[in-house]
Amino acid sequence: MTLTENLFENLRLELRRGCLTLAVLAQLHEERYGYTLRKALADDGLAIDESTLYPLLRRLEAQGLLASEWREEEKRNKRFYRITPDGAQLFAQLLAEWQAINASVTETLRARTGDAQ
């Protein structure tokens, strides 16, 4: 991997990091276990490594944003996650923040594109 590619990869991961939490919280308004959550995110175009997603769920649970429960499904014990009321409140705030950032960046890019043309 060249230096530029490495730099791009680091910046890309940095850019995705904040969005992942938002996407996970959004998905977990509906109860899911780790693997189905990962599939749902991938189906929406946000593929995440197992080594990133599963520990992230633990951290969000430790922060009180998610609640989990072990339950048997298809003859296998699985840990199901769902967003908590605190998580839902924080999600609404984060979503508003993300939308504001998105609008600002879009506007900046539109202005730059306009300048270039």
Added chain:
Amino acid sequence: MERLDRYLLAVRKHLPWQRQDDIIAELRANLEAQLEEKEAALGRPLSPAEMQEWLKALGSPLRMAAHYQPQQYLIGPSLYPIFRNVLRIALSWSAVIYCIASAAGWLAKSPHAIDVLRALLQAPLVLFTVAAWVTFAFAAIEIAVTHQFLKLPDFCAPSAGWSPAELPPFSQEAAGGKKPKSFAAAVAEVIFGFFWLVWLLLVPAHPFLMFGPGVYYLRSLPYALAPIWVTAYWCLVALNILQLLWNAYKLTRGTWQIRHPFAFIVFKTIGLTPVVLFLTATHHAPIVLKDWVQDPAAYAARLQEINQMANLSLEIVCAIILITLGVDIVRLSLDAYRKRVAAAQ
């Protein structure tokens, strides 16, 4: 499945022991579900090669387990700037104290080259030990803060108690570029250098210029200066002539504002010559008796005391100059290195 079991066992080894079972059970459920889906899509179990490829894609067990660790750094971002400052101060003071202690050790006995070499070789070990202890202390503080056994004082927060009114006054030196020497200062340096040289040349013929009325008292004493003083004196004169010529040269060339680190080091090194001459003088005796036939019986013991005191003073002066010279060389080397790095960027 056997490979998956082995993988999970390897992950388990690197997990926090309190949560190993829980994490592995969840990871197993997720990975087995994923594996079953893959096999259902293929209509057959994965071949050993496919299984190996899939496990490889999951990442090494160490990497997988590392993401479950609550803390991935020894010293966190809030403590790190303080750690860096404390480390810098601790290393600087350790170096100074080590130099002084070594010099004091040499003064206590006759120094040999091997003693100096030994001290130099031990210096990195001393500094490394200091750095290790500082790092260890900060890592312990970080763990205590992370586990909420300890709360950092407010002044450790990046912006706590900070006020723009407390900013130090602006100076060009602090802004990066050293303040250039003015023309008036450069001219004054040459003029005073000239008068200083004239005064120095007049002293042997007119000691009154240096000692004032005390010269009559000194003449009444049974002691005199050893011949080494003549050599040291001419060395001092030569050094001052060199310095004066160099300053005059810079003035005439219009380059008095340019700093010459190399010349600075050279002059400081040459400045050591008179001191070294005294330290290497015969019998280490900068003071002698005027009358060697009659006086030794009466003044020998006192003379020995005076010469011992004089030598001790010279050794201390020499050590101080050497230490400051070392510090200057390190500082100038760092400046040069920073400039080179900045230029390269």
